[in-house]
Amino acid sequence: MGSVQERMSACLARIHAQDHRWRAMLALNPQAEAQALESGLKASIEGKPLHGFILAVKDNIDVAGMATTSGCKALAGAMPRQDAAVLRKLREAGVLIIGKTNLSEFSFEIRSRSSLGGDVLCPFAPHATAGGSSGGSAVAVACGYADGALGTDTGGSIRVPASCNGLVGFRPAHGALSMEGIAPLAPSTDTVGPITRNVDDALRLYRAMGGKVVLPPSVAGLRIGLLRQAYGEDQSIVAAVEAAASRLWDHGVELIDPVRVEGLEALIEGPHIVDVEFASAFNAYLAHNFQPGTAPASLADILESGQYLADYSAVLKARLGANPDAAGRVLERHDQLAALLKDTMGHYGLDGLLYPTMRVIPQDLANPKGGWAPELAARTGWPAITVPVAPHGAVRPIGAELLAPTGQEGLIFALARLMGNT
Known part of the structure; x- marks a missing residue:
């Protein structure tokens, strides 16, 4: 296994050697090696169930000292006020953050394409999308850049890329975990959860984030x-x-x-809640989540800047014009x-x-x-x-x-x- 510092160095080396092919990472934590060294100098501490666990974080989740971009060029300098609530809990459990991952810009699709990072490619099929919107998080785990990753899931955005990349992805029940410090897509269905190589790591991360789980004594008869x-x-x-x-x-x-x-x-057909809720929720997020002067004031400002994925021009305009009263x-x-x-x-x-998580293989x-x-x-x-x-x-x-x-x-x-x- 090696020391915490050795494992962090190996993960960073893989990113530097490989990620130009897959485009999973948008930014590395400048404190990653120093924090690994500090963690490694301490023995595994009782009460720290994830001591030395290396985590990649989808770049719509706040990490203090790093921009939260949602993959959008207009948000390249958007500095959050503090860690997201679930991330504060994970740090208390001993988790180390290696960096922020690429995603579908604004988490709009089930592929991962952004103006900041381009397409996240599947390491099992370089011609194909890695799935989305948490595709960078999934590829970071699949390629060994991290022990696990955080993604968000509004309509499949943890589970789809986990499926595409041979991983476990858990979507918690809506409301089970705090969404404070996480970019909204549709608050009525937004969740945050783990992507890991195995079920036990997903369970450990979920519990450390504040999730409640009581395992049954047996599955026989279910x-x-x-x-x-x-x-x-x-x-x-x-x-x-x-x-x-x-x-x-x-x-x-x-x-x-x-x-x-x-x-x-x-019941699955018809208008999607994202179309109705996104604009008002994201505007409120821009107004209150970031350090003053580091982020655009509104979605309208982002549209005017032109610093976003051109593919999304029509949908951004449509969602800005949506009637929030239709949510009911x-x-x-x-x-x-x-x-x-x-x-x-x-x-x-x-x-x-x-x-099946998906009906097709991209x-x-x-x-x-x-x-x-x-x-x-x-x-x-x-x-x-x-x-x-x-x-x-x-x-x-x-x-x-x-x-x-x-x-x-x-x-x-x-x-x-x-x-x-x-």
Whole structure:
């Protein structure tokens, strides 16, 4: 394993040697080596469960002394007042910050492309997107730049890149963790969570961030439904998820196959909450989050500057013109979806639902047509986890997602330990 300082130096060396290819990092922490040295001089301290854990942080999450850019050139000098609330907790647990990661600018898409960093590329397929919007965080972990990373997830932005890069990604229940010091996309569905190589590290990070988890004594007898409506047509994905389900069966989990949720697709269609909430939330964030004079005063100022990804000109203008009063109608559909899923699970006697994280494996740099499955957690507010399930020897990773109602986080982590192919 080596000392903390040696591990930090090795991670930095990998970034300097490799990241010109993948574009995962936007900035390195200038204090990273000094903090590793200080940490290494101390013995592993009781009460510091993540002593020496090296963390990369999505660049829409505040790190004191480093700009929080959301990938946007206009925010290149935007200096936060302090660490984000979850990051303060992680530092107390012993975490060391190596740097800030590239992302989809403003977290708008499920690919990662920004005016500051360009496209984040998948190390398993350099011709393809790494997924998004937390793509830089996922690639940083996949390439060994860090032990784990933080991402944000509004509609799939932790789970999609984790799936694309063979990693574990956990989206907490909405409201489970503080979003203080994190750029908003849609406050009604925004979350922050870990991306890691294994389930246990995701659990450790989540607990250190303030998450509450009670693991069940056994998974035997739990009932998991296979939501084949979300599967898509790629038979390699279908087979990998079925193999993950079989691993759960081997541990005594009952599988209900298939489960059908009548009316599900209709509730996923229509206006997205991001279209309604983004502009007002981001304007408030610009007004209050940064040290005076370091950030644009408003989204309108960013638009006027031209210092943003040209791809987003139309959507920025549309979201600036959105009527925030429309949020109530969108959120009513979210409530209807949560009620529908709760009723369906009650009908089948289910503890959770299993399905592919994405319907496709990205083959280019376009925004992938991954399907609506990641929106199930986003719109219900329930927690969900993706784990890598591709067979050994597969060229491209595949993720399977497990969803359960809020309060069942322990069940999610216990089952995730068993269904992954790691």
